[in-house]
Amino acid sequence: MTPKAIHATEVKSLYEKHGSALAAYGCCCGLDFASAQDVVQQVFLKLLEGRASPLDSPAAYLHRAVRNAAFNLRRHSRREAEMPEDTWLVGGDASREEALAVQAALHDLPEEQRETVFLKVWAGMTLQEIASVLEVPMNTVASRYRYALEQLRERLQPVAGRW
C-alpha cells in the first residue's frame, strides 16, 4: 500500500504528544536514552518524508515502529538489552533514586512483560492496542500484564513504603 501523505504540522503534533513516551519505550526495548531519541527521530523523519504512514492508530503504529527500529539497532550492534544507566523516567515528587529503582524493577521483568507494562501504564494503550503492537493475542497480553504487576508490587514494596 502506498503511504498516505501526512502533513508536517500533524507529524509535529504527534511528536509532541507521543515523543517522550516513545523514547522511554525505546529504553524499555533495551536502548540507552540517546539512542532511543535517535530512533524516535528517524521514525518521525520517515513520516515527514512520506515513507511511512500511521494509518488508523498513530500511537500503535509509532510504538511498533520504534520497537522494530530498536530491535534492528540492537541486532546490528549485537548488544543485549541492558539496563540504561541514565534515567528515562522522572517523577515530580519522587526522588531520582526512586525513579531509578522503578526502572531497575522494570528491567528485571522479562522483556515481553516490561513492554506490556510500559504500553499500558505510560503509553495509555488498551490491551487490544498492545496486542496489535506486540502481535500477540489479547489474552496473552492480559496475563503478561497481571504477572508483571505482581512482580513489580513485590519488588517495589520497600521503595514505595506501601501495600
Add this chain to the structure above:
Amino acid sequence: MQQEKHDEEIERYLSKFQPRAIRPLDIPRRNGNPQLRWLAAVAVLAFAGYVALSHRPRETSQSTGVLASPAMGEVLPGDFRRSKPISTSALTELALDDVKAFDAVLNDESRSMFPNMRQEQSALRVLAKP
C-alpha cells in the same frame, strides 16, 4: 477483588513517574520547495540561452576577412583600407584567387608600414617600382 485493588494501587504508583522529555524534533532544512527550484532552474537556463544567442559571433566582413566583403572587389586596389590587420589565411586565399588584388593589398600594407619611397625627398626613391 483484592487482586484488582492491588493492581490499581501499583498502577497508580507507577503513573506517578513520567517519561523523560525528549529533545525537539530536528527537521532537516530544505532550500525552498521543489516547484520553486524547478522554476529557478528553468529561468537560469532561459537566461543562459538568451545570453549565448545574443553574443553569438555574426558572419560579417570582420569575421570572415577580406574575401567575404562584398565591396572588396570594388575598393581594391587603390581604396583598400582596413582598421585591423589582415589574417594570414585571408591573405593566402587572396593570393590564390586574385593575384592583382593580393598585390594591391600588400602595396597598401607596405605604404602604411614603410616610408613613402615615391616622395621627392626620399632616399629610397631609386628602389621604387616605376
